[in-house]
Amino acid sequence: xxxxxxxGIKGIEVGGxxxxxxxxxxxxTWGAEIIHVEPPGRGDLQRSLLQKRLSRTxxxxxxxxxxxxxxxxxxxxxxxxxTPAGQTILHKLIASSDVFLNNLRPYELEKFKLTYELLSxxxxxIICANLTGYGQRGPMKNIGGFDSVAFWARSGVMSxxxxxxDPPHVxxxxxxxxxxxxxxxxxxxxxxxIRERTGQGQEVCVSLFNAGIWSMGFDLCGCxxxxxxxxxxxxxxxxxxxxxxxxxxxxxxIMLGMTNAxxxxxTFCQIVAHPELENDPRYATYEARAKNAEELVDTxxxxxxxxxxxxxxxxxxxxxxIWGPVMTPLEVARDEQARANDIFVEFDHPRHGxxxxxxxxxxLSKAPARIKSRAxxxxxxxxxxxxxxxxxxxDISSFRKAGxxx
Numbered sequence: 091x092x093x094x095x096x097x098g099i100k101g102i103e104v105g106g107x108x109x110x111x112x113x114x115x116x117x118x119t120w121g122a123e124i125i126h127v128e129p130p131g132r133g134d135l136q137r138s139l140l141q142k143r144l145s146r147t148x149x150x151x152x153x154x155x156x157x158x159x160x161x162x163x164x165x166x167x168x169x170x171x172x173t174p175a176g177q178t179i180l181h182k183l184i185a186s187s188d189v190f191l192n193n194l195r196p197y198e199l200e201k202f203k204l205t206y207e208l209l210s211x212x213x214x215x216i217i218c219a220n221l222t223g224y225g226q227r228g229p230m231k232n233i234g235g236f237d238s239v240a241f242w243a244r245s246g247v248m249s250x251x252x253x254x255x256d257p258p259h260v261x262x263x264x265x266x267x268x269x270x271x272x273x274x275x276x277x278x279x280x281x282x283x284i285r286e287r288t289g290q291g292q293e294v295c296v297s298l299f300n301a302g303i304w305s306m307g308f309d310l311c312g313c314x315x316x317x318x319x320x321x322x323x324x325x326x327x328x329x330x331x332x333x334x335x336x337x338x339x340x341x342x343x344i345m346l347g348m349t350n351a352x353x354x355x356x357t358f359c360q361i362v363a364h365p366e367l368e369n370d371p372r373y374a375t376y377e378a379r380a381k382n383a384e385e386l387v388d389t390x391x392x393x394x395x396x397x398x399x400x401x402x403x404x405x406x407x408x409x410x411x412i413w414g415p416v417m418t419p420l421e422v423a424r425d426e427q428a429r430a431n432d433i434f435v436e437f438d439h440p441r442h443g444x445x446x447x448x449x450x451x452x453x454l455s456k457a458p459a460r461i462k463s464r465a466x467x468x469x470x471x472x473x474x475x476x477x478x479x480x481x482x483x484x485d486i487s488s489f490r491k492a493g494x495x496x
Contacts, residue, residue, distance in 0.1 A: 096120040106135055108237070108271070113219070113278065124165070134157075140156045153442045160465075162463065168472055177204075193220075217294065219294050237270070250320060339396065434448060
């Protein structure tokens with residue numbers, strides 16, 4: 091039995107790129123109607139990022155897969171919200187909507203007449219879902235912040251992802267955006283649930299900076315409690331050598347994840363064919379292994395270098411040890427475990443034929459996520475949405491000539 095999901099819920103998006111639109115996309119996979127408001131003529135920056143990213147190689151695919159990832163299932167209306175007429179149109183949209191998703195900074199909310207105080211007067215039930223780089227208060231509230239700076243760098247995570255004196259790693263595309271989008275989704279769904287009980291809308295606020303700090307919670311709790319800074323983990327100096335990654339003979343990697351090390355230590359020694367390590371006083375206890383970590387890491391590394399990646403995968407797959415192969419993204423895209431759990435979803439794209447995409451990560455047994463439609467062209471639904479708002483064909487034509495809609 092398939093239950094009704096978010097059908098009947100309408101969300102309006104102002105802003106773009108990744109974190110905020112990803113939350114709207116997730117809502118749309120459960121049936122919410124999401125209308126993306128874009129600038130006439132140029133649209134969301136996300137429409138052109140893939141081409142810019144791949145222009146150096148010239149290998150730009152026919153399908154803009156980034157745009158499909160963030161904006162599938164949505165409708166697009168092009169409105170110049172910098173004009174009074176455009177703001178009036180947007181206010182009419184919000185008046186009949188449930189959620190207003192945006193990634194506007196405080197000064198932009200004021201500039202475009204989109205503050206919660208104003209919008210709640212138009213629609214007391216509206217949920218205003220605001221996502222920024224650094225939050226709505228403080229000296230950086232009006233500073234722009236993509237995930238690479240607000241989530242990755244400023245939260246502290248970037249400083250810890252390095253070995254020795256090596257430079258820190260550059261973030262992967264939309265890594266922080268994707269994490270923060272789940273926070274925004276949780277905020278919206280919580281506010282909708284509260285509204286069902288109270289009848290009242292509210293503003294919910296999420297930032298890349300805050301989500302990054304939340305993700306760093308274990309390290310930052312230590313800093314708050316002790317006043318001592320966190321340090322990067324060094325492979326040869328880990329406290330628990332069987333929670334570490336090791337190279338294979340063919341220069342692939344295996345990650346061991348046995349946090350509860352003492353439970354797995356005897357079996358691990360047997361599996362790697364070194365039973366003598368189990369009761370060696372240098373390694374027999376967690377404390378002993380931590381004290382002699384560098385020596386033990388070297389020993390385990392030599393063991394793993396004795397076989398290929400495929401050989402270790404075969405050996406470890408037959409055990410109940412906690413481990414994982416360090417896979418490439420292309421390998422993940424073909425992974426049997428991912429397929430078995432519907433982590434990817436197939437969609438018959440009307441322009442590109444059958445394609446596979448990353449699915450909604452949240453699985454509901456009776457309200458499954460689904461793809462209803464491709465990502466929209468810029469302003470594809472402008473005329474229909476304007477008609478639904480009560481505007482005549484003459485009004486729409488006049489607005490279009492003036493550049494207010496597109």
